[in-house]
Amino acid sequence: MYRKGVTHMSPIRMSKPESAIRVVLELNERFNRHDLTGISRLLHDSCAVEASYPPPDGGVHHGPAAVTGHFRALFDLLPEVQNEIEEIFGFGSRCVTRSKLSWIADKQQRRSIRSADMYEVKNDLVCGIMSYVKGGYPVG
Numbered sequence: 001m002y003r004k005g006v007t008h009m010s011p012i013r014m015s016k017p018e019s020a021i022r023v024v025l026e027l028n029e030r031f032n033r034h035d036l037t038g039i040s041r042l043l044h045d046s047c048a049v050e051a052s053y054p055p056p057d058g059g060v061h062h063g064p065a066a067v068t069g070h071f072r073a074l075f076d077l078l079p080e081v082q083n084e085i086e087e088i089f090g091f092g093s094r095c096v097t098r099s100k101l102s103w104i105a106d107k108q109q110r111r112s113i114r115s116a117d118m119y120e121v122k123n124d125l126v127c128g129i130m131s132y133v134k135g136g137y138p139v140g
Helices: 011-032 036-041 064-077
Strands: 043-051 059-062 082-091 094-104 110-122 125-134
Touching: 011 036, 011 082, 011 094, 011 110, 011 125, 036 043, 036 064, 043 064, 059 064
Parallel strands: 043 125
Antiparallel strands: 043 059, 082 094, 094 110, 110 125
């Protein structure tokens, strides 16, 4: 049934957001396993990641080698780091997550920050990530 002003999503149109969500969830699983090879396989050759680390302004990384290098540095600094996606939604080739990034700091204290990340996915590869955090990275 069609009603004026109501947009209906066909299964074909829904496949793009679902595909982007699947790719982002897979990327997050590989992040949580600290699987740099697996992460690299999900990155488009021209990917650009605008990271929230290092504070205060983060950094921009271009290409799979630079992006995996960024993650390697983060995993070396925070060997227990994990990212829990609390909410995810997609539209077209874009996907947004709300997450909780946590790690073990010195004195064995669990630390965490909230983040929001915007992804662009094309042909089942991540082309871009823009990350924003609430608070900072109190490592120690």
